[in-house]
Amino acid sequence: MAKNTGKIALFCYECAIYPCLLLIIGSLHRFPQDPNIMMKIYSEFGNIIFNSIYAGFVEEAAFRVVLFGWLKQYSKLWAYIISSIIFSLVHYQWRVFEWNSFCFRVEAGLFFALIYQYRGYLKAAISHSIYDIIVGLSP
Secondary structure: OHHHHHHHHHHHHHHHHHHHHHHHHHHHHOOOOOOOHHHHHOOOHHHHHHHHHHHHHHHHHHHHHHHHHHHOOOOHHHHHHHHHHHHHHHOOOOOOOOHHHHHHHHHHHHHHHHHHHHHOHHHHHHHHHHHHHHHHHOO
16 A cells, blocks of 8 residues: 555656746746736636646647657657657647747657656646646736
8 A cells, every 4th residue: 555655646746846847947948928828718717727637638649649659660859859849839829939939838848758758648648737727827
């Protein structure tokens, strides 16, 4: 029982620490924040939570499991690069392109790809969801 409790605690710790690290990486870019784009799209707290969780799991499945998984059969390095660039570009459907935020999203894509590759889909998806929730609820 204690062995499982330790594994669960480590799993929860990892899923909480990864979004915090990504927030720190994002703060280093010092790019102007989009004024609560998620708050504009989703006006209710429950919708932010639901959509953040949904987006985290769906995006990780699409970009890591499918795209990264397919690309890495040719080259792991190019799989990281291409899947991260496409991940960043897809996030511009409601935004004006900004170089700093594009670079941050490429880094975020790379970050989640590394989590996926070395820690698994579930940790990547949960970490992505938690990050989206934090950003979505930020003032």
